[in-house]
Amino acid sequence: MTHSATRTIDGTPIGRVEGEGRLRIELHAGAVASVELRIFEPPRFFEALLRGRAYTEPPDITARICGICPVAYQMSACAAIEDACGMTVGGGLAELRRLLYCGEWLESHALHVYMLHAPDFLGYDGAVAMARDHRSDVERGLRLKRLGNRIMEVVGGRAIHPVNVRVGGFYRLPTAGELGELVHELRWALGAAMATVEWVSGFRAPAFEGDWDLIALAEPGAYPSLGRSVQASSGRLDIDAADFLAHVHERHVAHSTALHSSWAGGEYLVGALARYAISHAALPPQAAMAARDAGLGEMCRNPFQSIVVRSVEMMVACEEAMRIIDGYEAPRTPSVQVAPRAGVGHGVSEAPRGLLYHRYELAADGTIASATIVPPTSQNQAAIEHDLRRFAAENSGLDDATLATRCEQLVRCYDPCISCATHFLDVQVLRR
Amino acid sequence: MVATALVIGIGNPYRRDDGVGGAVVARLRGDPAAAHVDAVEEPGDGTRLMSLWRSRDLVVIVDAAVSGAPPGTVHRVEHAEGAAVAGASPVSSHGIGVGAAIALAEVLGALPRRMVIFAVEAADLDTGLGLSPRVEHAVACVTHAVLAEVRRPSDQPPLGT
Numbered sequence: 001m002t003h004s005a006t007r008t009i010d011g012t013p014i015g016r017v018e019g020e021g022r023l024r025i026e027l028h029a030g031a032v033a034s035v036e037l038r039i040f041e042p043p044r045f046f047e048a049l050l051r052g053r054a055y056t057e058p059p060d061i062t063a064r065i066c067g068i069c070p071v072a073y074q075m076s077a078c079a080a081i082e083d084a085c086g087m088t089v090g091g092g093l094a095e096l097r098r099l100l101y102c103g104e105w106l107e108s109h110a111l112h113v114y115m116l117h118a119p120d121f122l123g124y125d126g127a128v129a130m131a132r133d134h135r136s137d138v139e140r141g142l143r144l145k146r147l148g149n150r151i152m153e154v155v156g157g158r159a160i161h162p163v164n165v166r167v168g169g170f171y172r173l174p175t176a177g178e179l180g181e182l183v184h185e186l187r188w189a190l191g192a193a194m195a196t197v198e199w200v201s202g203f204r205a206p207a208f209e210g211d212w213d214l215i216a217l218a219e220p221g222a223y224p225s226l227g228r229s230v231q232a233s234s235g236r237l238d239i240d241a242a243d244f245l246a247h248v249h250e251r252h253v254a255h256s257t258a259l260h261s262s263w264a265g266g267e268y269l270v271g272a273l274a275r276y277a278i279s280h281a282a283l284p285p286q287a288a289m290a291a292r293d294a295g296l297g298e299m300c301r302n303p304f305q306s307i308v309v310r311s312v313e314m315m316v317a318c319e320e321a322m323r324i325i326d327g328y329e330a331p332r333t334p335s336v337q338v339a340p341r342a343g344v345g346h347g348v349s350e351a352p353r354g355l356l357y358h359r360y361e362l363a364a365d366g367t368i369a370s371a372t373i374v375p376p377t378s379q380n381q382a383a384i385e386h387d388l389r390r391f392a393a394e395n396s397g398l399d400d401a402t403l404a405t406r407c408e409q410l411v412r413c414y415d416p417c418i419s420c421a422t423h424f425l426d427v428q429v430l431r432r
Numbered sequence: 433m434v435a436t437a438l439v440i441g442i443g444n445p446y447r448r449d450d451g452v453g454g455a456v457v458a459r460l461r462g463d464p465a466a467a468h469v470d471a472v473e474e475p476g477d478g479t480r481l482m483s484l485w486r487s488r489d490l491v492v493i494v495d496a497a498v499s500g501a502p503p504g505t506v507h508r509v510e511h512a513e514g515a516a517v518a519g520a521s522p523v524s525s526h527g528i529g530v531g532a533a534i535a536l537a538e539v540l541g542a543l544p545r546r547m548v549i550f551a552v553e554a555a556d557l558d559t560g561l562g563l564s565p566r567v568e569h570a571v572a573c574v575t576h577a578v579l580a581e582v583r584r585p586s587d588q589p590p591l592g593t
Contacts, residue, residue, distance in 0.1 A: 111528070127536060128532060128535045128539055131536055131539040132539050135540060139540060142479055146479070146483045149479075160477060160480070161475075
């Protein structure tokens, strides 16, 4: 490394994140002066374009925000609108929603674990190079992802931007036969996901612990995907979805087109680590066993080990999907009637990347008067910067190229979905 | 023997010329001469593409590209050279794009027997519907070329010979 007073180093672009941004690290005489995750993704004004639309439209419109987690947008949108209309969709329809979510968790986690994240631990610059030496692992990851997409096709009508979801339920119910056809592959997938946990728990994770609080949905007796209760791992937060915006504050920062979130004046993290910390006791049996064997304990605060937790969650998705299909009795109708009324509704669900909040204000005829969407990655941005600041400080003795690479790798640990429009992140290290 | 050919139009119709793949697929669907052709539209998720082209004899991909050539120019490449052109396409939005999927499939031995890519040089990839005039003009020509590829006799001997 160089100890000159002023240095500017541009890092190389990295792939394997969702969206366009630049990480800028400034070091003054070896000490970290500032870290900014600069998002210059153009804002897409989804909240504004929802205004004036019908209350039935958000599941289809907001699904377009993300090609990796459209189900999350559909589920939070439906929950919020049904809440505004004084409705709760339960029973078999809620189970089908959970099943659809299992598909999304599986495809999103398989993509991240195998294609985006594992190469960092094994010393490759991407999945293609890794596949040359780890062919059977990559094939296993692709097959897991394929099953996730297949579940989304069967329940959601399409693997990307599903078209079968509506306020109140679905347009068409899958038949028991269609669901039954998934079981054979799900049995294989549960074993494959367990093998994934074993594989990634052998990766060497740098020693690093986040000091943020972790926030996720909590569902009694279940590993969370749908629900209303939002909790913090510290126990300092236990609220209904309706109170989310009273506790979480969004603010503009000059260097980013995405809003930053804070809670109780500080950073917090949503996502797999948060879900695991709050609901590890509710893991289904085989996932619980695999987590224990992987040495995860009751909480994991090392972002580099999030790959292990995501792999455990792939097992959750498989076990949950089999439970739901096993007990499936077709609901009497594909959806329940949701009559509009004037009011405000709040909906939350667990996207693969973490808690996703929607709020809608409806006029009496169901016209949307206002919409607010708080996605997981914007909630995580402040925590990511906070971690980068600490991580860069702890590793400031590394040469610039190595430090830039390590920081890129840390960013990937959070599986950020900056947006769906482009696909690179520049890292810039400045030394003064 | 019926050749298992698949035409995949890749892109996002809400990003102007990125919709050229879908436009070719729509034209094939309306063409009686293409009644036998299996054609799908896809947003461009690489892992999904890999699952679509597994066990196909021939895959024809139509996608938008930006290489600096005049808008509407049609590049035709077979898969051996394919990764470079597909990699130049700015239209894959996720971790594994078309170029990476071809490269990955090559490593895994999961490519179809033959893959032909038609990449149409885009002029406008902004948000909105509709193709720019030169790309629109290229749609008919690409559709004919795709049909010619699908009709081209397979070099695999038919069953029973």
